Amino acid sequence: MLLSETAASIKSMEIRGAGRIARAAVEALADYAKNLDASDPETFKREMQRAADILTGTRPTAVSLPNAVRSVMRALDSFESVEAARDAVLARAAEFVDHSEHAVERIAAIGARHISDGDVLLTHCNSEAALGCILEAHRQGKEFEVYATEVRPRGQGLVTIRTLNDAGIRTNYIVDSAVRYFINDVDLVFVGADAIAVNGAVVNKIGTAQIAHAAHEARTNVIVAAETYKFAPRTILGELIEIEERDPDEVLPRAVAEELPFVQVRNPAFDVTPAEYVDLIVTEQGAIPPGLAYTVIRDCLGWKIEELR
Ligand code: RUB
CATH class of the missing domain: 3.40.50.10470 (Translation initiation factor eif-2b; domain 2)
Known part of the structure; x- marks a missing residue:
């Protein structure tokens, strides 16, 4: 889903629930990074930050949203090329989604x-x-x-x-x-x-x-x-x-x-x-x-x- 579509779906509550919101935001961020055409790493980071801000601005209460977005954006702390930055974002996003899904399973086992x-x-x-x-x-x-x-x-x-x-x-x-x-x-x-x-x-x-x-x-x-x-x-x-x-x-x-x-x-x-x-x-x-x-x-x-x- 496009970044703007995901943001709209979170805002309208088509995508809802703190965990699902976090995963959808991270997936949208990864998708945005995949298609982002940037001339240099600084521009890449700036554009990614803009996308991150759009997503975190959708619903203010679920802290899973900024926590998830921040965990992906941390991949941009140091990088040498646009490609390396892109790869780092994609890897971090996949890691977050995987962690989130496993977390829900683990909670289910403990809570039960x-x-x-x-x-x-x-x-x-x-x-x-x-x-x-x-x-x-x-x-x-x-x-x-x-x-x-x-x-x-x-x-x-x-x-x-x-x-x-x-x-x-x-x-x-x-x-x-x-x-x-x-x-x-x-x-x-x-x-x-x-x-x-x-x-x-x-x-x-x-x-x-x-x-x-x-x-x-x-x-x-x-x-x-x-x-x-x-x-x-x-x-x-x-x-x-x-x-x-x-x-x-x-x-x-x-x-x-x-x-x-x-x-x-x-x-x-x-x-x-x-x-x-x-x-x-x-x-x-x-x-x-x-x-x-x-x-x-x-x-x-x-x-x-x-x-x-
Ligand atoms: C959903 C809600 C849920 C939490 C936890 O509110 O309050 O209890 O988000 O859900 P809304 P989950 O429908 O307004 O998003 O365990 O799925 O993260």
Whole structure:
């Protein structure tokens, strides 16, 4: 897919979910590098940076996107010719996609260990990593059922229930506001993440924080399934993760909104779940408590507090 097409598809959410967004961006960057006609390495790097900026500007919250793009762009730190730079970008992009796919498989294997026969799970939105754990437990022959939320306003829950249904997993489809009503029947909440801050706070689809709060109150464990590139390095500098606010039309048809001049529709796409409502984060490197988020940022992403002083 062309760079502009990929950027448009990410923005319109045809390509969605933090992991898929990251892989699509990296593939678009590789494709752009393959066809980029540049007279010298400096021009090549400049044009690549322009492409990288277009991709990272599409959706602001999923940190997997800038992390993935940065990991490919790091291949351009030193190079002698346009061809060498191109090869380095292509190799780094292929490596990222391969790593990402394996990470999801590894998370599925680790996360599935936490699911037992007879469990009732709840999942919110449509996370490849969280669903991976649920599908793997099912493949292993474990018997359980799932509650899946609708996910207003974009309805990602429909994608989730199709996947669960196709796998033959007993599923209850509920509106988002029914979570607290059912939470006492639930043993384990499984969600994904768009970003994880250094303090272990998890940014995920709007509604996740309410679910985690209800789960905490009911003493139901919350497990977050997230690749290490979902951790947000710049939060160690005190930067906050930007929460995307999407078009009001997604919530209320424009014609109706126009009849209500005193009403403003707010449509944040994500929210922040405090670390104290998260019991475990399952990464491809292993399962960690949220308090160990800094070690992931340091050891897996290479950001050290000491070097930032
Ligand atoms: C998707 C969402 C998902 C995370 C993790 O939001 O919040 O839970 O991105 O998904 P949107 P994954 O639909 O707005 O992109 O595990 O697939 O990376």
